[in-house]
Amino acid sequence: xxxxxxxxxxxxxxxxxxxxxxxxxxxxxxxxxxxxxxxxxxxxxxxxxxxxxxxxxxxxxxxxxxxxxxxxxxxxxxxxxxxxxxxxxxxxxxxxxxxxxxxxxxxxxxxxxxxxxxxxxxxxxxxxxxxxxxxxxxxxxxxxxxxxxxxxxxxxxxxxxx
Amino acid sequence: xxxxxxxxxxxxxxxxxxxxxxxxxxxxxxxxxxxxxxxxxxxxxxxxxxxxxxxxxxxxxxxxxxxxxxxxxxxxxxxxxxxxxxxxxxxxxxxxxxxxxxxxxxxxxxxxxxxxxxxxxxxxxxxxxxxxxxxxxxxxxxxxxxxxxxxxxxxxxxxxxxxxxxxxxxxxxxxxxxxxxxxxxxxxxxxxxxxxxxxxxxxxxxxxxxxxxxxxxxxxxxxxxxxxxxxxxxxxxxxxxxxxxxxxxxxxxxxxxxxxxxxxxxxxxxxxxxxxxxxxxxxxxxxxxxxxxxxxxxxxxxxxxxxxxxxxxxxxxxxxxxxxxxxxxxxxxxxxxxxxxxx
Ligand code: SF4
Ligand code: SF4
Ligand code: SF4
Ligand code: FES
Numbered sequence: 182x183x184x185x186x187x188x189x190x191x192x193x194x195x196x197x198x199x200x201x202x203x204x205x206x207x208x209x210x211x212x213x214x215x216x217x218x219x220x221x222x223x224x225x226x227x228x229x230x231x232x233x234x235x236x237x238x239x240x241x242x243x244x245x246x247x248x249x250x251x252x253x254x255x256x257x258x259x260x261x262x263x264x265x266x267x268x269x270x271x272x273x274x275x276x277x278x279x280x281x282x283x284x285x286x287x288x289x290x291x292x293x294x295x296x297x298x299x300x301x302x303x304x305x306x307x308x309x310x311x312x313x314x315x316x317x318x319x320x321x322x323x324x325x326x327x328x329x330x331x332x333x334x335x336x337x338x339x340x341x342x343x
Numbered sequence: 344x345x346x347x348x349x350x351x352x353x354x355x356x357x358x359x360x361x362x363x364x365x366x367x368x369x370x371x372x373x374x375x376x377x378x379x380x381x382x383x384x385x386x387x388x389x390x391x392x393x394x395x396x397x398x399x400x401x402x403x404x405x406x407x408x409x410x411x412x413x414x415x416x417x418x419x420x421x422x423x424x425x426x427x428x429x430x431x432x433x434x435x436x437x438x439x440x441x442x443x444x445x446x447x448x449x450x451x452x453x454x455x456x457x458x459x460x461x462x463x464x465x466x467x468x469x470x471x472x473x474x475x476x477x478x479x480x481x482x483x484x485x486x487x488x489x490x491x492x493x494x495x496x497x498x499x500x501x502x503x504x505x506x507x508x509x510x511x512x513x514x515x516x517x518x519x520x521x522x523x524x525x526x527x528x529x530x531x532x533x534x535x536x537x538x539x540x541x542x543x544x545x546x547x548x549x550x551x552x553x554x555x556x557x558x559x560x561x562x563x564x565x566x567x568x569x570x571x572x573x574x575x576x577x578x579x580x581x582x583x584x585x586x587x588x589x590x591x592x593x594x595x596x597x598x599x600x601x602x603x604x605x606x607x608x609x610x611x612x613x614x615x616x617x618x619x620x621x622x623x624x625x626x627x628x629x630x631x632x633x634x635x636x637x638x639x640x641x642x643x644x645x646x647x648x649x650x651x652x653x654x655x656x657x658x659x660x661x662x663x664x665x666x667x668x669x670x671x672x673x674x675x676x677x678x679x680x681x682x683x684x685x686x
Contacts, residue, residue: 244621248668266638275637280628282642282649287624290448290656292673300642329673340501343414343493 200335202322204231205250206259206315208303209239211269213261215305225312228319231259238262239300240273244284247298251288251330254337257297257322259314264302274302294325347403347530349374350382350394351433352423354416355443355496356409360434361385363513364406370520377530378403382423391419394426402427404526408434408513410443410665411497415490424503429536431522431543435512435609437499439619440665442512444496445657447664447671451492496665509543512609512662515595518543544594548613552593553600557581561632565651568605579605580630585658590616590623607661618668620659627652 208214214235220227236242239262250258260281268274278300285295299321301314332338351364365371365386381402382389405427411417424430435441446454455475460467467473480487499505509518522543528534537543545552559581566583573579579586579600587608588600599606612619633640633648652658660667 244624245616245618245668248618248621252668265640272637275633276629278642278645279631279633279649280625282646283624283628283652283655285646286649286652287620287655287659290654290672291669292675294675294678324678326676326678329675330669340497341494343491343495 200327202230202256202319202327203254204257204259204315204319204322205255206231206233206261207236207239207242207246208233209241209262209269209273210235210237212263212267212305213239213303213311216261216303216307216311219306219308220311221308223308225308227312227315230319230322231315238268238270238273239277240268240270240280242277242280244280244287247284251293251297251328252337254328254331254335256325256328257299257318259318260298260300261303261311261314262300264304267302267304292329296321297325297328347378347526348381348401349378350380350402350405350423350427351385352382352405352407352409352419353384354407354409354420354437354499355412356434356436356441358385360406360408360436360513363434363511363516364519367516367519367523370523373527374523377527391422394422397426399425400428404429404431406431406433406509407499408437410436410440411493411499411502412443412446413490413492417497417502420499420503429506430499430503431507431509432499432505433509434514435510435611435662438508438510438666439611439663440496440498441609441662444498444663444665445661446496448656449672451494455492495671498665501665506539507537507541507543510592510609510611511544511595514543515598517596518594542592542614544592544610546614547593549588549591549593549595549597549606549610552595553578553588553597555579555600561630563632563634573603575603580627585627585652587619587623587659587661589626590619590659608659609662611663611666619663620656620667623659624655 208217217233239260242260247258260277262274262277263269265274281298281300285298288298289295299318303311303314327335330337351361353361380387382394405423407420407423407430409416411420432438436443459465459475460473476489478489478491509522511518525536529536555578556576557578562581562583564583565585568584571582573582573584584605586605588606590612591606591608592610592613594610608619612622616622
């Protein structure tokens, strides 16, 4: 992905029962994307409510990407990168970690449950960890319910009538 | 030569933008020479009904300052849009919501409740039945109405089409003069105006305009400006003081830095980004260096260190909350029960 376009498809009409979480998962090219790929070719079962956005490094995930994902209706955002000391660009994942810590503080001030944003380390050989991360996170988001920017019908509220 | 007509209006602002316009020194004579004031509540006595009676497009340029925070701000903005050929979103409040925009962390109801019943001097603190201002009151002599306070503070361009943006709290004399110069050339010599949507400021980042020396690549702790003796020649961030320079548009001449204060971001985001706060958050996280032990630290350790930023939202979005990607504080509907979630 070269630009900051993150499009999450408009939520399907969501009667509370039908509501399915939408999760955006950023995977760094060198570790986590390969980990996701491994999970796929190993046919590990996991929920399918997520879409993957590949970035060269987890540090490429600008806070703007995360904020836009939420603004466009994502119920949760996962950022996956190489383990500490393993980033292809040496220190990218440390930047990411500091940034995500601050972003979670910010999201909380905005009124979001900070658990809607999660950072996890997934290496190229960790297919099962990718599977578990997706499973657990989807479960967590199910518990939290829809993104609070959305109204009952599941669409983003641009301007509330005053 | 026929004179052009200009107007200036205040929405939810502080009056500083109106004063800034009066503060342009001898240029004001140039303005008087080329323009008549069609409407300017702080300076000239014109009634709204007179504006309503003007033909559409009658006013050449309207400078609207202040955010849109109540029904009257919005009504007048729409009226002036109809009556003006050009609308300039004037000042940080109109462009990004500005300081009043910070009200987006709360709701109109909470604001009214606080102001009318909870402050120290409120007569209603212990009253059983609280009285609030009503938007409509019937009296024997007729109805009296007051504007409705909005839950969400809006920027001018969220309610009407805007031609130019002039950020700053308030815009500096230089920027105002530059723009008036352009308008004057257009009126007198027919030089074309800048393209619609132009931000009348610099395309650069404030750090490019700032003369302070940058040497250190990383910092380990943060300080509030009053906690340390700030070296006037060194970059603020390198001294551990949060300065919004890296995320802010240049154009003010680094005014606050010249006064040995950090930038708080009144010129809004740079040309490349949408979200000034996100951009500052990113810049700050990047210069924060935790040292060689970073690979051995867990998420809690990192959170503890980053918690030195006491109020990320208030610090990074001092002037731009209504224009940010998320725009206002939201409310979670609360965790759903496990069984319910599975159903
Ligand atoms: S931009 Fe600043 S000076 Fe202008 S009205 Fe808003 S608060 Fe006042
Ligand atoms: S961060 Fe602030 S002090 Fe440092 S160079 Fe930029 S504007 Fe100047
Ligand atoms: S230094 Fe920053 S806060 Fe001060 S006038 Fe310039 S942009 Fe505004
Ligand atoms: S390349 Fe994987 S986190 Fe930097």
